[in-house]
Amino acid sequence: MEMDPLEVFEVRMPGEDYGADKYRDIIMDILQDLGLIRSIGRLYVYVEIEIPYFAVFGMIRGKQPPLKVRDVGDLVPTEGGYQITVEDEEHMANLIRVLWGTYGREKVEQPDRNVLVVLSDESPEELMVADLETEFRRDLMDALVRIAPEGFRNRRNEMGKESFFFLAAEETITPELVADAKEKIRGMQNA
Amino acid sequence: MLDPVMFTGGVYKHDLVTELIEDLGGYLLQKNVTQSEVILLMLVPHEDMPVLEALTKELKGKLERAPLAGTEIAVVTPTLAIHHLPHPACDVAEYLRRHGAKSNMIGMGRGVAREIAQIDEYETGLINEHDAVVFTFGNFADCILKKEHLYRTLTIPVIVTGGPEMKKEDLPYAFEYVANVGRIAHRSRKATEIGSLDNIVAAVGRALDSVRASISKDPLTTTPPRVMEAVREQVPDVSASLSPLPIALNLNGLRIKLPYQEYHEAVAGVTFDEGVTLGEIAKVMPSRMKSYILVRILPTSETGFVV
Numbered sequence: 001m002e003m004d005p006l007e008v009f010e011v012r013m014p015g016e017d018y019g020a021d022k023y024r025d026i027i028m029d030i031l032q033d034l035g036l037i038r039s040i041g042r043l044y045v046y047v048e049i050e051i052p053y054f055a056v057f058g059m060i061r062g063k064q065p066p067l068k069v070r071d072v073g074d075l076v077p078t079e080g081g082y083q084i085t086v087e088d089e090e091h092m093a094n095l096i097r098v099l100w101g102t103y104g105r106e107k108v109e110q111p112d113r114n115v116l117v118v119l120s121d122e123s124p125e126e127l128m129v130a131d132l133e134t135e136f137r138r139d140l141m142d143a144l145v146r147i148a149p150e151g152f153r154n155r156r157n158e159m160g161k162e163s164f165f166f167l168a169a170e171e172t173i174t175p176e177l178v179a180d181a182k183e184k185i186r187g188m189q190n191a
Numbered sequence: 192m193l194d195p196v197m198f199t200g201g202v203y204k205h206d207l208v209t210e211l212i213e214d215l216g217g218y219l220l221q222k223n224v225t226q227s228e229v230i231l232l233m234l235v236p237h238e239d240m241p242v243l244e245a246l247t248k249e250l251k252g253k254l255e256r257a258p259l260a261g262t263e264i265a266v267v268t269p270t271l272a273i274h275h276l277p278h279p280a281c282d283v284a285e286y287l288r289r290h291g292a293k294s295n296m297i298g299m300g301r302g303v304a305r306e307i308a309q310i311d312e313y314e315t316g317l318i319n320e321h322d323a324v325v326f327t328f329g330n331f332a333d334c335i336l337k338k339e340h341l342y343r344t345l346t347i348p349v350i351v352t353g354g355p356e357m358k359k360e361d362l363p364y365a366f367e368y369v370a371n372v373g374r375i376a377h378r379s380r381k382a383t384e385i386g387s388l389d390n391i392v393a394a395v396g397r398a399l400d401s402v403r404a405s406i407s408k409d410p411l412t413t414t415p416p417r418v419m420e421a422v423r424e425q426v427p428d429v430s431a432s433l434s435p436l437p438i439a440l441n442l443n444g445l446r447i448k449l450p451y452q453e454y455h456e457a458v459a460g461v462t463f464d465e466g467v468t469l470g471e472i473a474k475v476m477p478s479r480m481k482s483y484i485l486v487r488i489l490p491t492s493e494t495g496f497v498v
Contacts, residue, residue: 013331015332015333016330016331016332016333016355018330018332018355018356018373019329019330019331019332019354019355022330022354022373022374022375023330025375025376026374026375026376029375029376029377030376033376049331049333049334050333052305052333146273146274149303149304149329149331149334149374150269150270150272150274150275150303150304151269151303151304151305151307151308151334152304153303153304170304170305170306170307171306
């Protein structure tokens with residue numbers, strides 16, 4: 001589904017207008033800190049302070065393909081192997097780990113800070129450096145735990161392919177509570 | 192009448208300031224040297240302020256009033272988790288510090304949530320050792336109302352901070368409530384946010400004034416800065432304490448950062464020019480903070496004299 005980053009962002013907290021306003025800022029700050037805003041299309045937050053619970057429902061924008069060696073650096077065949085020149089060092093550690101795992105330490109050389117040489121006939125082009133999708137989901141989970149008020153220690157998390165639903169409450173989470181939260185979120189979506 | 196002031200200037204010749212304070216009969220509370228800068232926190236006799244102002248001008252330093260100097264303020268957060276720290280609790284603590292207070296941050300063990308929040312006897316005792324306390328609560332009016340039991344048993348003035356506007360009569364156990372602080376996930380930098388911090392400092396100032404007023408009804412046998420001077424002279428080991436502030440002043444006593452077991456007798460034996468010892472005019476007891484020594488000066492009504 002094509003969506004703009006955070007094209008819908010609604011926070012509803014009956015009886016707590018100030019809290020709704022502030023939580024909008026907090027959510028924005030935390031998503032920005034973790035670099036997640038571009039990956040979320042729609043976000044609905046509903047808080048019922050009487051019970052109390054904190055529910056978040058979001059739609060994820062597109063799937064992120066796994067990051068391969070050819071995505072992180074320039075690959076050039078050289079004498080007896082391949083040379084990889086890395087410009088963005090963010091994935092350097094992962095890249096070295098993958099090359100070591102595949103070819104063995106003795107076959108991987110690093111003549112310069114951002115240059116790696118693999119002594120093998122097999123091209124490392126298609127090796128997977130990082131699974132961005134898993135990383136994104138882990139960061140998203142971290143963000144949700146950070147966003148929910150800390151006292152809400154009982155958490156339920158339903159991670160789907162295109163959407164996620166997160167519920168945090170002070171008391172034990174019952175099926176009725178989950179149903180109620182989902183009902184409220186559906187109400188927000190249809191409004 | 193002693194005026195609390197903060198001197199900021201170069202390290203070069205700053206000893207002229209400390210010597211002048213000594214000559215005037217004032218007290219140096221704290222000295223912080225940061226590379227080539229020095230920050231001095233002092234109590235200066237009101238009538239001698241022009242002398243100090245002239246010297247400050249000559250040294251090209253800056254002299255500011257530090258209304259909270261000589262006090263210890265606790266800043267309490269419901270826990271030490273990322274939800275409550277570092278913003279805004281650190282902003283509040285740092286802002287109080289800039290106005291001269293010694294601020295201590297306390298994260299409660301089980302202060303979270305609406306129904307399960309609780310405070311234990313140790314935390315109550317520790318917070319009560321301060322002159323005033325700032326509780327940082329969140330953005331939900333309902334939670335702020337229901338968390339009242341956390342500070343109901345405290346004997347010192349409590350400043351409650353939170354997000355929404357609340358009526359004073361809804362929080363009968365709080366000395367004052369400061370709105371527009373609440374939970375934020377970024378550092379306070381907007382004018383409105385800094386304004387809220389100013390409101391907290393003002394509220395703390397009023398709380399301390401109320402404590403001072405109640406102390407003045409039955410004055411202390413001697414003043415805490417005088418005890419500090421005597422302890423510094425007669426228990427020289429205190430200068431070897433690694434704390435940034437080896438002796439922290441309270442309105443009704445002081446906290447000496449030396450192990451209680453080894454030093455409480457030496458502290459109680461500190462003698463004043465009038466011939467009385469500290470043990471006779473004050474309670475010397477173990478502090479709840481680490482193994483420090485807590486001194487609480489007795490009021491005149493208990494000792495029957497003033498030194």
